[in-house]
Amino acid sequence: MKIQASCQCGQLKFASEVEPILQLCCHCLDCQDALQTDYAAIAFFKIDGTTVSGELAEKSYVAESGSKTCRQHCEQCNTPMFDRSEGFPKLLGVMMGQIDAPFEPLPSCHVFVRDKKAHISIPEGMKQYETGLG
Numbered sequence: 001m002k003i004q005a006s007c008q009c010g011q012l013k014f015a016s017e018v019e020p021i022l023q024l025c026c027h028c029l030d031c032q033d034a035l036q037t038d039y040a041a042i043a044f045f046k047i048d049g050t051t052v053s054g055e056l057a058e059k060s061y062v063a064e065s066g067s068k069t070c071r072q073h074c075e076q077c078n079t080p081m082f083d084r085s086e087g088f089p090k091l092l093g094v095m096m097g098q099i100d101a102p103f104e105p106l107p108s109c110h111v112f113v114r115d116k117k118a119h120i121s122i123p124e125g126m127k128q129y130e131t132g133l134g
């Protein structure tokens with residue numbers, strides 16, 4: 001089954017022939033800043049099987065490891081779409097809110113929980129990591 005995502009205005013598109021290898025919720029400050037939300041729900045795909053089309057712009061950050069990380073959004077409607085990190089060059093993170101049905105978000109863990117907003121509660125039994133997955 002093909003998984004597809006697009007921004008609000010529809011010019012920036014993503015497609016993958018395969019399921020994501022990891023789904024998570026990230027509470028890091030970079031995600032909070034880029035998305036202007038409390039946390040980001042992201043599905044990570046192996047970059048090899050994915051296609052991206054359309055015009056995008058990005059915001060760059062420096063991860064604690066010193067490597068570059070960025071969040072990419074539609075140049076026209078500013079919808080946040082992608083998470084790319086130098087530390088994980090073979091992975092492309094896609095904001096789950098932009099993925100078309102029938103894809104069902106099923107995050108398996110929460111990361112950067114130390115940056116979590118106090119009013120956000122994480123479901124019982126969910127794996128949590130203070131920082132990244134390392």
Ligand SMILES: [Zn+2]
Nearest residue numbers: 007009074077
């Ligand atoms: Zn757009």
Ligand SMILES: [Zn+2]
Nearest residue numbers: 026027028031
């Ligand atoms: Zn993050």
